Amino acid sequence: MATTAPRPGGSARTPGDSGARDRTPAALAALVPRLREICGADGVLTDPSQRRVYESDGLTYHRSTPGVVVMPTTTDQVAAVIRLCAEHGVPYVPRGAGTGLSAGALPHAEGVLLVTSRMRRILEIDLDNECAVVEPGVANLDITRAAAPHGYYYAPDPSSQQVCSVGGNVAENSGGAHCLKYGFTVNHVRGLEIVTPAGEVVELGGKAPGAHGYDLIGAFVGSEGTLGVATRITVSLTRSPEKTVTLLSAFTSLDAGGQAVSAIIAAGVLPSAIEMMDALAIEAAERAVACDYPAGAAAVLVVELDGPAAEVDAQLERVTALCADAGSFETRAASGAEERALIWKGRKSAFAAVGRISPAYIVQDGVVPRTALGEVLGRIAALSAESGIRVANVFHAGDGNLHPLVLFDDTEPGAGERAEEVSGAILDLCIEHGGSITGEHGVGVDKACKMPRMYDGASLETFDLFRRAFDPAGIANPEKLLPTPRLCGERPGVRAGVHPLVESGEAEQF
Template identity: 85%
Template sequence: MSLAENETATAPAALVPELRAICGEDGVLTDHSQRRTYENDGLAHHREVPGVVVLPTSAEQVAAVVRLCHERGVPFVPRGAGTGLSAGALPHAEGVLLVTSRMRRILEIDVANECAVVEPGVANLDITRAAAPHGYYYAPDPSSQQVCSVGGNVAENSGGAHCLKYGFTVNHVRGLDVVTPSGELVRLGGKAADAPGYDLIGAFVGSEGTLGVATRVVVNLTRTPEKTVTLLSAFESMDAGGGAVSSIIGEGVLPSAIEMMDALAIEAAEAAVACDYPAGAAAVLIVELDGPAAEVDAQVEQVEALCAAAGSFETRTASGAEERALVWKGRKSAFAAVGRISPAYIVQDGVVPRTALSEVLRRITELSADSGIRVANVFHAGDGNLHPLVLFDDTEPGAWDRAEEVSAKILDLCVEHGGSITGEHGVGVDKACKMPRMYGPDDLETFDLFRRSLDPEGTANPDKLLPTPRLCGEQPGVRRDVHPLVASGQATQF
């Protein structure tokens, strides 16, 4: 039974006295202007003001809040730093938004066991900062790593530029303390490298808050490599850059990262941060190599030769930390930078096999030309994780619809070529209705059975990840009108 059909559900306002008893006066936000601060995550096209916002400071408080929601039939939505790009933390108008940003203690840096124990609100990069004096760092590095939280990384199974060599969040989580949808606090795994039995950690990481809330995370620490070198190589075409990627991987070189940007993305980055990439480049390739010094030195020469053979007209090599930061400056700013060249844009996320990169990029160019919608391409070329940025003017009638159509067709291309509708941004609300493009009815039913085995009432982050009639019956994108009953306060649209 869905929450919409559950007539016994309690309005979140009725829970406020009990929520304040759990989290304190300053840990419960009821004022509309305060609640509106949390109406969306990094995907701003989807907005909903939460019924009430709670900011717990401990696992016990999280468990008590979730237990109360479970007992009263009130939905809850977990939220970290709010940097997600799939509306996975979109609030529920009649629910509780459970924000873990106050739970930001690094509990332990365990050098002997090469792991760290942290609360979910800890920023991704802060783990590396804490581990660096010991010669270690935390490998998963989303572009938002300065601000995104570990709890959100766990929920979305975040990746980053260096996931080619080091893997995604799921490859770095050893243990979790989790509050289940019924409010029970359980421990999965621990400091050991592996745990016996079913891979419950693997099931929880990437579940987008639909299976509960992480309150404590044990993550791997990776030893800082002896040497790191970053190369920036410029090409006269995307095909030539893609050929270089295939050559590098084909020769058995495994860089820690291979990133690519097209001319439009470079234009945006130059306008935003003056990254000084080679003039006239139709594509730039960022290749980072790390490991033992002798191995890295040999690979640098190999990569330079392979890029030249593929048609590179300029390759720069940065070995020091400051020089490497300059090379990465344009890439790390790419998503925000396109705001300099377009009033609005859709950040897309899909995956294709590396061997299909050139074909899919050509098809995206054709889609852009046919629709008149510009597309800036920024992507993790090494593992085929595309991040096309679909640009449009949201003041122009019909522009959103055309941009959304191009965006959806790009995902179709990914699936058509044996890829996926998402690589690291998650499904959330944004792609829930696109799941049938990748999975059949039996697959989706199996997913739903597993989800409901842990959350039979459907209170944990409802209407996310899996398609539902209520969600998919609505027109995607920006809500264009308001029902008269909603405007008069007699009903809630969600």
């Protein structure tokens, strides 16, 4: 979840935040000369005002001033910084462009914030192997810009793709509007160069798709910086389709829009994207970017079709008819690139646009089966009515990935807490209907305490054992992703005692 402001009366309590906001902790201060030798004087920030720039990611509800900020430019520098941290037992937190929405890059007040934003070279566009090799600080959209003249593009496209970095996309396994047809980041990563929490440089995969053996790339993508730092990334490029058509269809109710989504998928049509926005989200987008959506719509669908021209033409006719059958009162197809861009501008500006209709808001991210969309949206409306907290819905309807925006006035006493309760209740709804607490924003700090709602103790323990195989010292982005007793009030599991395998001498417990 994310807000435009911290908890009323002050920032939220965060892991590792000792309150040391005006000076670098003494243990770190002793390492600063070494860090400057590694990254250069301009690559290490210790001034309080500079460090505060990095106190949160896109989720401003959680804040913590980093002990020191380092900005390496090479793999060797990243490895040297992490080895120094490992040698002295200092925690480090990787950070890309800072657009994350789960506090996954929340700094540690007594640790190093390792910012990869200066590592932004596109190292290679390999057309023969249909892939690109990039550094982690490269903006997502820049890969497409580099590949487009050759007839290719990079398919994963988060709404923040103009600014979000590929390294962050790897950490969170980001999706985007077109993940319905093309999949998430993990489906497009072929190879990784990573620096482990011990400071070792390791190669996973390569340019050839489908590496054999354990799927370590699959494990690393989405691990939120807890298994190491990616310093070079090889991604697949996708051929640009022969034809792309974007439709905008308006409905008098969310239910009618949901019926259209189900009908499209049931008809065997697989659009590259099906997005839905409700009346509140439409109102915000109109105020922000004047996207010219149909007046009076309670919901709109943005449907994009791509592929061979003949196939797209046939699908266009079919989808238009299905939307009409579901009750659409207006369906229009973009007449060219400019109109297509305007349709998408309304959808992709929705998160920020909500600031036009509410002084503060929480961005939530959960998933439900597509067949449960209608019921869950109805329950969200009921929660909104009962609490007096408005909720704007904008989401990836094709795969049931919800992004409800919970609106509140942060100057009103107790409003932030009520909004947080509604936000948490929405996640509970997702779990109740067989869904997930996140589709693409990650777990980070914000949802770690919800993990026991989805996984039993044995599963969480297995996750932790896997993490500790990479990071036995617990210095890589600590207190993220998995719940901890200190933060979540959970009863300690087998970590509190002796694991049976340790007792038998078959394993070592760290």
